[in-house]
Amino acid sequence: MGEASRSDSLLFSYLDEIQRIQLDQRPIDEAGDFGAYDVVVLTNAAHLDGDAEDSVASYVRGGGNCLAFIKPTADEIGSFFGVRLEPAGPHSEIRVYVSDPAAGLGQRLPEEFYVRDFIRPLRPARGDALDVLHTKWRFEHAPLATSRREGDGTVICTTINNFENATYRQLVYRLILDLAGETGQRPIGGAVVGFGPPGSVGYLHAQSLHTVPGLALRAVCDISEERLRLAQESFSGIDTYHQVDALARDSEVDLVVVATPPESHARLAIQLLEAGKHVVVEKPMCIATEEAETMIRVAEDNGRVLSVYQNRRWDVDFLAIKQAVAAGLIGDLFHLETFVGDYAHPCDHWHSHRPISGGALYDWGAHYIDWILNLFPMPTASVRGMLHKRVWFDAANADQARVQITFEGGQEAEFIHSDIAALRKPKWYLLGTEGAIVGEWQDVTVYEPDDVIYFSEHRIPVTEMPPKLTMRRKDRHGNMVTQQVSLPARTHGSFYVNFADHLLNGEPLAVTPQSTARVVAVMEAAMRSADHNGTPEVLRV
Secondary structure (H helix, E strand, O other), X not given: OOOOOHHHHHHHHHHHOOOOOOOOOOOXXXXXXXOOOOEEEEOXXXXXXXXXXXXXXXXXXXXXXXXXXXXXXXXXXXXXXXEEEOOOOOEEEEEEEEOOOOOHHHOOOOOEEEEEEEOOOEEEOOOOOEEEEEEEEOOEEEEEEEEEEEOOEEEEEEOOOOOOOHHXXXXXXXXXXXXXXXXXXXXXXXXXXXXXXXXXXXXXXXXHXXXXXXXXXXXEEOOOHXXXXXXXXXXXXXXXXXXXXXXXXXXXXXXXXXXXXHHHHHHHHXXXXXXXXXXXXXXXXXXXXXXHHHHHHHHHHOOOOEEEOOHHHHOHHHHHHHHHHHOOOOOOEEEEEEEEEOEOXXXXXXXHOHHHHOOHHHOOHHHHHHHHXXXXXXXXXXXXXXXXXXXXXXXXXOXXXXXXXXXXXXXXXXXXXXXXXXXXXXOEEEEEOOEEEEEEOOOEEEEEEEOOOEEEEEEEOHHHOOOEEEEEEEOOOOOEEEEEOOOOOOOOOHHHHHHHHHHHHOOOOOOOHHHHHXXXXXXXXXXXXXXXXXXOEEOOO
């Protein structure tokens, strides 16, 4: 390989996370025979001397594969690569298109994305060079990555070198996989245990398996005959089962989503993992830490992937806060409060029954505590829980639950879920050493004309509306300034997109079972503390 720059190191660091790719980073003039490698990556293709270029060309013609990065300062590139270099343009934001978005390279990625880099179009010098990535530069089609056959092998060239761009890193990794012949698998067959009507959790999981490229809904399992009929009406061609035992024997099902009540999560997940299925469990992962540890061990023993549906890691307010904290905009985060609730009678379903749900903390708390632990990645030191039962005596859950967490560095966080809060606290309140962020709930009602009653109204659940985020911090002159925090673009289905990327391409799993086992440990410790009048529990996870 050529000389590695900081950006090159970022690329290799990203690829090193993927165990299926082994990178040998010897200099190319010392590598000798490339025959042992599926792919050779050239980090500076124009830097090769004549002997090195001949060595790579011979390797490709004999059936090897090459991915070549061309630096913006390159004067020319060898004829073997099959492209000519256009003059370099300025360093600017480039809109990059995946030339064939329906192909495996572009699946589950945007058809276009933006990269800051030097614009350096490629012009095919031979007729067999195909566009892989391109842009529109001053109203002209400009290839930025091309692919062509050379003898029995393939060579791909690109002039994009910004490996800090997450989407581009994914594309590079996929290019290497494709060159190595590790793509083209059949879709992952999925099933859902615990179905429901449109809008229910089970239905939404089935819809994701049906729509995300690379996944395919094969079956639904439910004890209700009516729900199984609805599943077949909604998703034609699927199989239905009354018993998990029968589903576990279905060879067309690779992945099972467990969307049943929490007290059954561990039992069903363990059964399915032992049957050789990948498993996604609805949040919370389970009720007890011991269950979580067993689930993780069984998944590892059977070589299967286990994850938990922590879909709210992609909520735009959390992403904006996470980015602001990571960028140091409020200094070192040391105090966080977060809240959800209202003054309303709890539901009469299992969510409000502690023996099945785990208690009030195990519902919204599974998301909010997950957020807290992502913002404070250091180990916990202690957990304190407090419960109030004062109004809604027909439900087994507490009316209000509070968790206070301290961390090894002295940082502290608090979460409150209340069904007896006549006035809400802010959703977010963060203090850092150089600033603060507050997130205020937004009540939104949509009005539509109606010929009979003049207008109809629909209130959007406050939990589904992104809060208004305000940040106050010091500027570079030491003055305190107040500003709104911009929210990233809202996306849908990100959990399953990542899960498919992991199963099909080996890309990093966003929600590891170890990360959600920490959430279970905190919730379990908080409930123990609450059952002992708020006595703090020592907890290091």
